[in-house]
Amino acid sequence: MKSFVDEVATTLGGGHIHACIQCGVCTASCPVAGEMEYPPRKIIAMIRAGMRDEVLSSSSMWFCLSCHLCGCRCPRKVKPTELAHALESLAIQHGYSVKGTYTPAMYRSFTSSIRANGKVHEFGMMLRFYLLTNPLAALKMLPLGLKLFLHRRMPLIPEGAEGKEELSRIIQKFREVRGSQ
Amino acid sequence: MKYYSYFPGCSAESTAIGLGLSVRAIAEPLALQLIELEGWTCCGSTPYGSLDELEAVVVAARNLALAEKTGLDLVTPCSSCYVILNKAAIHLEDHPQLKRQVNEALAVADLEYHGTLRIRHLVDVLLNDITPEVIAPKVQQELNGLKVAPYYGCQLVRPHYGPDDTESPQSLDLLVESLGAEAVPYPLKARCCGGALVISEQSLALGLIRKLLDSAARNGAQCIVTPCPLCQTNLDAYQSKVNSKFKTDYNLPVLFISQLIGLALGIVPISLGLRTNIVSPGEMLDYIYKVKREVKSGT
Numbered sequence: 001m002k003s004f005v006d007e008v009a010t011t012l013g014g015g016h017i018h019a020c021i022q023c024g025v026c027t028a029s030c031p032v033a034g035e036m037e038y039p040p041r042k043i044i045a046m047i048r049a050g051m052r053d054e055v056l057s058s059s060s061m062w063f064c065l066s067c068h069l070c071g072c073r074c075p076r077k078v079k080p081t082e083l084a085h086a087l088e089s090l091a092i093q094h095g096y097s098v099k100g101t102y103t104p105a106m107y108r109s110f111t112s113s114i115r116a117n118g119k120v121h122e123f124g125m126m127l128r129f130y131l132l133t134n135p136l137a138a139l140k141m142l143p144l145g146l147k148l149f150l151h152r153r154m155p156l157i158p159e160g161a162e163g164k165e166e167l168s169r170i171i172q173k174f175r176e177v178r179g180s181q
Numbered sequence: 182m183k184y185y186s187y188f189p190g191c192s193a194e195s196t197a198i199g200l201g202l203s204v205r206a207i208a209e210p211l212a213l214q215l216i217e218l219e220g221w222t223c224c225g226s227t228p229y230g231s232l233d234e235l236e237a238v239v240v241a242a243r244n245l246a247l248a249e250k251t252g253l254d255l256v257t258p259c260s261s262c263y264v265i266l267n268k269a270a271i272h273l274e275d276h277p278q279l280k281r282q283v284n285e286a287l288a289v290a291d292l293e294y295h296g297t298l299r300i301r302h303l304v305d306v307l308l309n310d311i312t313p314e315v316i317a318p319k320v321q322q323e324l325n326g327l328k329v330a331p332y333y334g335c336q337l338v339r340p341h342y343g344p345d346d347t348e349s350p351q352s353l354d355l356l357v358e359s360l361g362a363e364a365v366p367y368p369l370k371a372r373c374c375g376g377a378l379v380i381s382e383q384s385l386a387l388g389l390i391r392k393l394l395d396s397a398a399r400n401g402a403q404c405i406v407t408p409c410p411l412c413q414t415n416l417d418a419y420q421s422k423v424n425s426k427f428k429t430d431y432n433l434p435v436l437f438i439s440q441l442i443g444l445a446l447g448i449v450p451i452s453l454g455l456r457t458n459i460v461s462p463g464e465m466l467d468y469i470y471k472v473k474r475e476v477k478s479g480t
Contacts, residue, residue: 012234012272012279031373035385063382066227066264067373068339072347079340082268088231106381107228114229114240118222120191129380148418151457153196163220166290167243174239174286181282 004052013086019076020044026070026080036060040070040080043087056091059100102133115171118164123154183310185301186251187215188244188266190259190410191223197259197410199454203439204258204303206452210319211311211442215256218248224262225269228377235279241269242283245300246292258303258439260336260409266300267342304408304438305343308352313359321447324362324469329441330402330433331357331364332393333371334412347371353438357406360445369396374415384426390415391423394431404434404465406441413437417459434462444469 008014026040033039038046038060046055064084071079088107091098098104109129113121126145130138148154161167193201208215223229225241245266248255257263273280274296284293307316331353337343338350345352350371354364374393375386393416397405407413417435424431436458443453444466455462 012238012276015275031389032385035382063378063385065335065373065376065378067335067376069335069348069373072339072341081340085227085231086234089234092232102381103378106377107231110226110228110377111232114223114226119194120223120226122192122196126380133381144418144422147459148196151459152198153414153418153457155195159194161220161222163222163243166220167222167240169289170239170243170286170292171236173289174236174282177282177285178235 004050004055005048008047008083008086008090011086011090013079013082013084013089016076016078017044017047017083020078021076023075025073025075026078029069029073031067031069032063032065035063040084044078044080044083055087056094056096057098059098061085061087062098062101062103102129105129105133113158115168117158118161118167119159121155121158123156124158182212182214184214184216184253185256185306186248186253187217188221188224188248188255188257188259188262189217190257190262192410192414193258196414197437199440199457200258200410200413200437202452202454202457203437203443206448207439207443207446210446210448211307211316213306213311216251216253218244218251218255220247224257224259224265226265227261230265237265238269238272238279239283239286241266242273242287242294243290243292245270245273245298246287246294248300249294249298254299254301256301256303256306258408260302260334261411263300263302264336264340264342268340270296270298270300300342302337302343302408304337304352304356305345307356307442309344313355316356316442317359317361320361320445322445322469324360324441324445327362327465327469328365328401328403329357329362330367330397330400330405331370332367332397332405332407332412332416334407334409335371335373335376337408338371353406353408356438357441360442362441362445365397365400365402367396367400367402369393374412376411376415379415379419383422386415387419387423387426390419391427391429394420394423394429394433397433398431402433403468404436404462406436406438408438420460432460434458434460434465436462
């Protein structure tokens with residue numbers, strides 16, 4: 001059976017993980033390291049130690065803002081931002097449930113919107129997200145939503161991309177190809 | 182006239198409509214022919230890639246294949262689309278097996294991606310193809326040394342897909358200066374605004390936005406300019422939330438760089454979508470136009 005570190009190294013975003021020398025520049029550069037139970041340097045060490053369940057059920061990578069400071073400063077060209085997204089993707093693929101952050105729910109609402117419309121429909125995405133996670137917060141967001149709407153920045157009806165049917169067919173085909181190989 | 186294939190991105194048509202409108206408005210006077218990519222969809226996006234990193238590449242790849250067929254460079258004004266599309270192109274180049282699978286899927290729509298496309302950010306095109314030397318003589322409305330904080334955000338400069346420095350970038354500064362405005366020192370110019378986590382982790386993001394507003398205000402900026410639709414929304418629409426959370430009173434208009442360029446080219450504010458800005462740019466516009474009137478009456 002493949003070790004966890006090899007599993008991660010075969011993902012698109014985890015390909016550079018073997019190069020890490022644990023210097024910690026990534027963690028020192030991260031604007032949200034303080035929010036993470038396992039900041040980037042530590043999570044790489046945990047992956048190498050084979051701590052699969054601890055890593056994949058963690059909320060840590062879901063705090064990544066994709067600011068890419070870590071990767072640009074890494075002396076070994078590791079890309080912790082891409083690693084974070086690869087870990088998120090692995091966690092979803094293997095059905096891990098994540099506690100302590102609403103970000104996975106937000107990403108789900110966002111992605112559903114793309115799959116349905118071919119483009120992101122922000123109003124639908126945000127409404128779905130707040131109803132699924134915290135309907136009370138939706139009330140608090142109402143004034144901001146209204147402001148955006150009144151400034152023509154929050155269309156209520158999704159326009160839908162012209163290419164959305166074609167995109168759906170391509171995605172469907174890709175799932176078949178992936179499944180068979 | 183310079184020709185490009187144009188990828189607006191979803192937000193340039195909705196939450197960042199001011200970006201879409203202003204880019205369209207400045208294209209003609211700058212002899213920039215932006216041909217909208219026919220049939221484009223979402224670039225793939227960070228959230229999609231976080232749920233399914235391979236499938237997100239296919240979403241991007243359809244756009245790449247469509248763009249490659251035109252034979253032109255693909256230009257996007259959206260910093261996130263810029264990163265997502267470039268990253269997908271690199272993944273396809275580095276992983277031949279993935280590229281084969283993606284092309285097998287694209288074939289259902291008679292598409293194929295070969296890997297020859299150049300994906301560029303609008304700021305790169307403005308600076309390096311159009312150039313400040315060409316922009317400066319086209320300025321019709323003096324900005325009178327308006328003090329501007331050039332905010333790059335992350336995705337325009339990191340990862341390193343373009344020519345600018347990843348931590349101390351200069352491209353926006355040069356564009357701002359070419360218009361006759363003053364780019365104030367802005368130490369946090371390439372630090373993160375919180376991105377999409379403003380939705381799921383609002384208080385975390387508000388803290389980051391506060392630092393950015395604070396740094397701009399302390400350096401005497403009369404407004405902030407940025408190319409990024411998400412940064413603009415966070416700094417503009419959430420500015421009042423920052424004020425109520427931290428008991429501050431920031432009142433900094435946040436413009437798209439294309440809006441500032443448009444003002445300098447003499448385009449009327451409404452055509453640049455300035456009415457869609459949440460923090461009113463009224464005072465800033467008064468500064469630009471009033472000073473002009475004074476100069477006129479003085480001569």
